[in-house]
Amino acid sequence: MTTRTPADPSAQALYQAMSGLAGPLSSGEGSAPDFAAAPRAAAGEEKSVLILGAGVGGLTAAYELGRLGYRCTVLEPQTRTGGRNRTARKGDKLHELNGEGDSPVLTHTCAFDKGLYLNLGPGRIPYHHRRVLKYCTDLGVALEPYIMETTANAVHRAGHTPPGRPWRNRRIANDTRGHLAALLSATLTDGDEFTGLLRDLLRKFGDLDEEGEYHGSTRSGYAEPLEVQEFPRPAPPLALADLVASEFWKHRFYQPVDYLWQATMFQPVGGMDKIVHALTERITAEYDVTVELKAEVTTVDLTGDGVTVTYRSGGQELTASADYCVSNIPLPVLKRLTLSGFSPEFRNAVGAVDFAPTCKVGWQANRRFWENDHNQIYGGISWTDHPITQFWYPSNDYFSKTGTLTGAYNFGDHAEEMGKLAPGDRLRLARDGAAQLHREFLEKTTVPQDLGVTIAWHKVPHQLGGWADWDPADPGHQVAYKQLLQPEGDGRFYVVGDQASPLPGWQEGAMMSAQYVAAQILGLLPRTAPETVQVPDATFLTQGL
Numbered sequence: 001m002t003t004r005t006p007a008d009p010s011a012q013a014l015y016q017a018m019s020g021l022a023g024p025l026s027s028g029e030g031s032a033p034d035f036a037a038a039p040r041a042a043a044g045e046e047k048s049v050l051i052l053g054a055g056v057g058g059l060t061a062a063y064e065l066g067r068l069g070y071r072c073t074v075l076e077p078q079t080r081t082g083g084r085n086r087t088a089r090k091g092d093k094l095h096e097l098n099g100e101g102d103s104p105v106l107t108h109t110c111a112f113d114k115g116l117y118l119n120l121g122p123g124r125i126p127y128h129h130r131r132v133l134k135y136c137t138d139l140g141v142a143l144e145p146y147i148m149e150t151t152a153n154a155v156h157r158a159g160h161t162p163p164g165r166p167w168r169n170r171r172i173a174n175d176t177r178g179h180l181a182a183l184l185s186a187t188l189t190d191g192d193e194f195t196g197l198l199r200d201l202l203r204k205f206g207d208l209d210e211e212g213e214y215h216g217s218t219r220s221g222y223a224e225p226l227e228v229q230e231f232p233r234p235a236p237p238l239a240l241a242d243l244v245a246s247e248f249w250k251h252r253f254y255q256p257v258d259y260l261w262q263a264t265m266f267q268p269v270g271g272m273d274k275i276v277h278a279l280t281e282r283i284t285a286e287y288d289v290t291v292e293l294k295a296e297v298t299t300v301d302l303t304g305d306g307v308t309v310t311y312r313s314g315g316q317e318l319t320a321s322a323d324y325c326v327s328n329i330p331l332p333v334l335k336r337l338t339l340s341g342f343s344p345e346f347r348n349a350v351g352a353v354d355f356a357p358t359c360k361v362g363w364q365a366n367r368r369f370w371e372n373d374h375n376q377i378y379g380g381i382s383w384t385d386h387p388i389t390q391f392w393y394p395s396n397d398y399f400s401k402t403g404t405l406t407g408a409y410n411f412g413d414h415a416e417e418m419g420k421l422a423p424g425d426r427l428r429l430a431r432d433g434a435a436q437l438h439r440e441f442l443e444k445t446t447v448p449q450d451l452g453v454t455i456a457w458h459k460v461p462h463q464l465g466g467w468a469d470w471d472p473a474d475p476g477h478q479v480a481y482k483q484l485l486q487p488e489g490d491g492r493f494y495v496v497g498d499q500a501s502p503l504p505g506w507q508e509g510a511m512m513s514a515q516y517v518a519a520q521i522l523g524l525l526p527r528t529a530p531e532t533v534q535v536p537d538a539t540f541l542t543q544g545l
Contacts, residue, residue, distance in 0.1 A: 014031065014032060053083060053330075057083075057513050060515070064518040068522070073290045084457065084463060085275065091110060092110040096461070097459050101459075107423045112404060132511060144396060153383075155248050156383070186212060307323075309321070333462055361426065389410035411466075431447070471535070477535045504536055506542075
């Protein structure tokens with residue numbers, strides 16, 4: 001089939017976004033195909049689809065194909081649906097591969113109080129992730145604000161000797177702005193109208209005095225608590241030399257103002273897995289979709305007229321066949337399967353990209369100390385150059401007694417090293433980093449050790465990483481990404497998920513990919529990728545670097 005651009009505008013937008021023609025920073029705003037216009041199969045002529053993996057991409061593919069009358073069977077090796085959309089709750093058991101990487105071992109049984117939870121995978125939904133928001137609306141998943149940044153959040157220089165005291169977000173932001181505005185103002189010597197207006201702008205921008213100098217601002221906070229009889233004095237400004245020496249901007253300080261994120265986003269009420277539960281309920285209750293758990297695929301065969309899959313379930317080896325197969329299996333796992341009838345180009349593509357290492361740590365705190373009179377933190381993230389990298393405060397259940405905290409979310413070498421540690425040692429490392437932000441972590445009655453959980457996604461069975469670590473500078477990735485956007489076996493086998501999307505690491509990418517593949521199966525989109533595609537920059541899209 002030759003490459004063609006779809007006539008339908010919504011399909012065209014999705015086609016351009018998936019292929020990178022909409023630009024390397026695709027946000028997911030492109031329209032979805034008009035699936036309502038796709039014909040339903042006549043009774044007795046329904047096509048069958050095997051969907052391998054019940055992650056968000058696989059479930060979304062089952063949703064779109066199932067509601068058009070396709071008979072879908074979802075094979076999932078775990079005891080739950082959702083893939084990397086995982087919310088930890090009381091009694092949940094977490095497993096990782098052992099040191100040899102060949103068998104799962106129990107790492108935690110979550111002991112949070114009933115009603116508390118922590119999102120171990122995706123934790124936020126930007127407002128421009130229109131697919132996720134629409135599915136939530138259609139499925140009745142209630143949303144609430146997720147706060148990514150408050151001016152009370154902290155930045156900590158743990159790597160300095162001695163370690164620096166945490167600085168408040170508002171002091172860094174406003175003192176930096178004030179100093180830079182003063183430096184620029186000092187260069188303005190002309191007396192024309194434009195220069196006068198620019199000088200006035202800088203006074204407001206940096207809160208400068210009439211001489212264009214910066215001596216501190218109440219934007220950065222007060223020097224002492226407000227009193228009835230005294231006018232508040234601004235906190236003494238952080239010295240520009242100290243701000244520059246801290247290199248705060250290298251630790252994601254400006255990530256919340258990047259378009260890919262926002263200071264205020266959304267999250268499902270009660271946990272991110274509410275999306276998974278709603279999708280699973282809809283496809284199994286209303287469509288001709290069967291979800292088989294504890295069904296581990298071992299072989300995929302394209303040598304016949306359809307697709308045949310071999311899988312293990314209940315101690316037996318079983319086979320299933322269908323007209324189409326959609327694989328939501330993470331690429332590092334897929335390449336370990338026996339694949340028959342696949343092209344060498346496809347095999348090379350599956351093995352071309354690694355999945356990124358990433359770890360998270362969660363804590364239950366028996367009192368919400370971050371909301372006290374001293375901290376006054378209500379949501380957001382504190383950043384640190386300690387290996388924990390970032391520290392999230394909950395955006396829900398304000399002013400209640402207890403809560404959960406994300407005590408680490410890291411990447412790269414920090415994640416690799418943390419993942420090598422035994423679970424108890426990970427918690428000790430995370431507690432050390434958290435205590436440098438909040439001394440309450442020295443009190444194990446406030447934050448009990450046995451109420452902590454950790455996960456190293458690159459060691460989780462059937463996942464083996466956080467997201468496809470695509471690099472647009474890698475020529476091999478250019479070839480592989482394009483290959484994964486088109487099916488194998490004369491249009492019978494498709495790869496789905498955020499791993500084959502312009503948004504690796506995001507649920508929007510998984511849903512975009514599912515819509516793209518469903519549209520290919522339905523004939524709404526071409527099955528051949530464009531001559532040139534834009535490979536996503538996974539590091540930037542997931543870490544803001």
